[in-house]
Amino acid sequence: MDIVWWILIIVMFVLAFVGIIFPIIPSVLVIWIGFLIYQFALTAENIGWIFWVAMAVLTLLLIFSDIIANSYFVKKFGGSKAGERLAALGVIVGSFIIPPFGIIIVPFILVVITEMIQKKTTQDALRAALGSLIGFLSGTFAKIVIQLIMIIWFFIVK
Numbered sequence: 001m002d003i004v005w006w007i008l009i010i011v012m013f014v015l016a017f018v019g020i021i022f023p024i025i026p027s028v029l030v031i032w033i034g035f036l037i038y039q040f041a042l043t044a045e046n047i048g049w050i051f052w053v054a055m056a057v058l059t060l061l062l063i064f065s066d067i068i069a070n071s072y073f074v075k076k077f078g079g080s081k082a083g084e085r086l087a088a089l090g091v092i093v094g095s096f097i098i099p100p101f102g103i104i105i106v107p108f109i110l111v112v113i114t115e116m117i118q119k120k121t122t123q124d125a126l127r128a129a130l131g132s133l134i135g136f137l138s139g140t141f142a143k144i145v146i147q148l149i150m151i152i153w154f155f156i157v158k
Contacts, residue, residue, distance in 0.1 A: 005041045009034040013151050020143055021100040023092050027143065028059050031150055038158060051157050055150060062146045069139035070132065077131025078124055079111060086110040087132035107132055 012034030019027030035055065039047055067088075074084040087107040094106030111132045115125035 002042060005037055009037050012037070016147050016151075017144070020140055020147075021103065022095045023103070024095065027147060028062050031147060032059070035154060038154070043158070047157055051153070054153065058146055058150050062143055062150075065142040065146065066136075066139035069142060070135035073131040073135030073138065074111070074128060075131075077127045077134070078120075079128030079131050080115060080118055082118065083111040083114045083128050083132065086114050087136070091136060104133065104136065107136060 012030045015025055015030045016027040016034075019025035019030065032055070035047075070087060071084055074080075074087060079087075087110060090107030090110040091103045094102030094104070096102070097106055108129045111129040112125045115128045116122065120128070
């Protein structure tokens with residue numbers, strides 16, 4: 001039975017990375033499901049409060065990394081709040097339209113259109129869209145790193 005539990009844990013960790021490409025999969029939730037399967041199905045001992053506190057902190061960082069990166073770069077490149085919001089929406093919609101490339105293309109197009117509607121020049125609209133793209137990519141990189149840290153820490157502590 002332990003093999004089944006370990007397979008489920010590994011599947012959860014893999015799904016967390018799939019969730020980076022398909023945002024409909026809640027990456028951080030499936031990582032926690034993997035942790036909880038181990039805690040309640042495979043071990044009689046508590047993993048330790050330091051682990052759980054660290055995972056809670058990393059979870060918050062994981063959740064906010066995308067928002068912070070996107071917001072920072074859209075603002076830095078002259079984008080509007082509306083462009084920022086539509087970029088976030090575009091990531092979700094884009095993951096269904098032409099996965100996995102939609103998460104890059106759809107937000108870019110939405111930001112350009114939004115900024116053009118707000119009477120910005122084409123150059124300014126493209127610049128804001130570039131900021132959204134850089135924000136998305138840096139947020140995605142941060143999520144990959146944080147998820148790796150969480151999973152590696154789990155295997156070290158277990």
